[in-house]
Amino acid sequence: MDGWVGAWTGGRRAVHVGNVADFNEQFLLEPSSRRRLTVGRFTVGRFGAGRSAAEPSAAERRADRLRRAHHYAGLAVGYSPEPAALVLPAEVDRVWTDWLARELDWGPVELFDGIAPGGTVAEALAARPALVxxxxxxxxxxxxxxxxxxxxxxxxxxxVRRYEAKDAAHGLFTALARHHPGVRVPRQEPADTPRAAARRLAARAAGGRATVLKSPHGVGGYGTVLVTPEEVSAAGGARRLLHRLVREDVLPSGGPLLLEEYVDGGPAGAGRLRDLTFDAVIGADGRVHPVGVGEMAVDGTRYQGVTVGPGVVPPGAAATAERFGLAVGERLAEAGHRGWYDVDFVTDRERRLAPTEANLRLTGPAIAFVLRHRLDQVRGPGHLVRTLDAMPLGARLSQEALHGHLGRLRPACAQLGATLLPLIVTAGHEPEPAVGLALAARSVEALDAAQALLGAAHHALGRMFEALR
Incomplete structure (x- = not known):
């Protein structure tokens, strides 16, 4: 079988292991400083010495970090077009896999869930030799x-360790961009200490320039923040602003930072093309197989979801992203990477593409591409898929109550021409409850309508429970 599916699974059903927390943990301990660095959308930041009595202990912070990553591991349901088995760290009611199996025409799926409530998947598997x-x-x-x-x-x-680092990826982008018209790489400078970062940030703010601050590693927006000159002034200076960002767990403490040029995409509005991703798979033989280009939804610097499918990204921008992304993939293959990767871009006012990071792993957009392929396979071509990784719920819900809530919305989405697919279903009882969903349709208008319906229904949960008090 040719193409990315053949390179990824050989066209076979696959076992999906939700090891998001494990992937994140390998970047947590920096041998040179012995400090904690947090990676992941659902995790919290690292902290230096001097913990106050009100702050959580290291063990409490790790537990919280793992729990949040284990929620995101629910995306394991979409690693490949048809799973044979799912290995999930959190407990997941089978009603959810049954829902997906009906919509996606899966065969029987073995479910090994709740295996790692208090640790990583690797730690859990080490205690379960039969499952291994x-x-x-x-x-x-x-x-x-x-x-x-x-x-x-x-x-x-x-x-992975080399190019997941944002400075190494930036160096690769810079080396390749000269051969790719339509691609511009944002300027980036390192700061080895917080004092150096504050000094350079202050100089940039004095010149009226916005800055994207980045820690060398980060996932889903953690460790990356846009800082404007007005924010530096309001905080009382760059050093005070950096201290506050560390206290608020936006940035890690003590280690190096990268100061990157902010690429202005122009005024927001209809038709604005801003955040793109190109995904591909590197096969065992080192060949690079393109998967597609999607338009991401990003709130500030935090990824919220993606839309993929025909016509979502204009042909010119899609072609530019693919050419550059394939060139990146060839270099990653030479370095030894095999498997999924993506390259993320923002656009400037001239709609040139500015590459911002590479991810040598699965990502949220990867799940959308996989779901689209499966739906095209079993229902005919032409699907668009939109993933919504963390839609807020207006009330805390058990999985049973969440299933009832979404079950009532399922036919309403269908009437709008959209198929509702549950992905992340274990975070409904968090202090800030949320659910991860996918929508599939054959038009952007149907996706927009279904998303608006879901958002209103989720918000209404709060009013419903208030009425019961």
Missing amino acids: ERLATGPEPVLFWGRTPDRGEGPELAA
């Missing part, structure tokens, strides 16, 4: 969110 044996000896390929040390050292892991 099942995964290792079965006929299906085993797919992970990302490569981790427990799967062995080697060039693949070395490539």
Whole structure:
């Protein structure tokens, strides 16, 4: 089988292992400083010495970090077009996999859930040799969110550690961009200490320039923040602003930072093209197979979801992103990477593409591309898919109550021409409850209408429970 599906699964059903927390943890401990760095949309930041009595302990922070990452691991349902088995760290009611199986025409799916309530998936599997044996000896390929040390050292892991770093990715982008018209790389400068970062940030603010501050590693927006000159002034200076961003867990403490040029995309409005992703798969033979280009929804610097499918991204921008993304993939393959990767872009006022980071693993957009492929396969071509990774709920819901809520919305979405697919269903009882969903339709208008319906219904939950008090 040719193409990315053949390179990814060989066209077979696969075992999906939700090891998001494991992937994040490998970046948490920096040997040189022995400080904690947090990676992941659902995680919290690292903290230096001098913890006050009101702050959580290191163990409490790790537990919170793991719990949030385990919620996001619910995306494991979409690693490949048809899972044979799911290995999930959190407990998931089978009604959700049954829902997806009906919509996506899956065969029977083995479910191994709730295996890692208080640790990583690797730690849990180490205590379950029978499950490890099942995964290792079965006929299906085993797919992970990302490569981790427990799967062995080697060039693949070395490539992940190298190019997941935003400064290394920036260097690669800079080397390639000269051969790609329509691509411009934002200027970036390193600051080895907080004092150096504050000094350079102050100078940039004095010149009227906005700055994107980045920690070397980060996922889903953590460790990346846009700072304007007005914000520096309002905080009483760059040093005070940096201290506040650390206290608020927006940035890590103590380590190096990158100061990157803010690429102005012009005024927001209808038709504005801003945040793009190009996804591809590097096969075992090192060949790069394009998957597609999607338009991401980003709130500030935090990824919220993506829309993929025909016509979503204008042909010219899609072609530019693909050409550059394939060139990046060829270099990643030379470095030893195998499997999924993506390149994220923002656009400037001239609609040139500015690459901002590479991810050598699965991501939220990868799930949208996989779902679109499966729907086209079982229902005919032409689907658009939109993922909504963390839609707020107006009230805390158990999985049973959430299933009832979404079950009532399912036919309403269908009437609008949209198929509702539940993805992240374990975060409904968090202090800030949320649910991760996908919508599939054959027009952007149907997606927009269904998303508006869902948002209003989620918000109305709060009013409903207030009326019961």
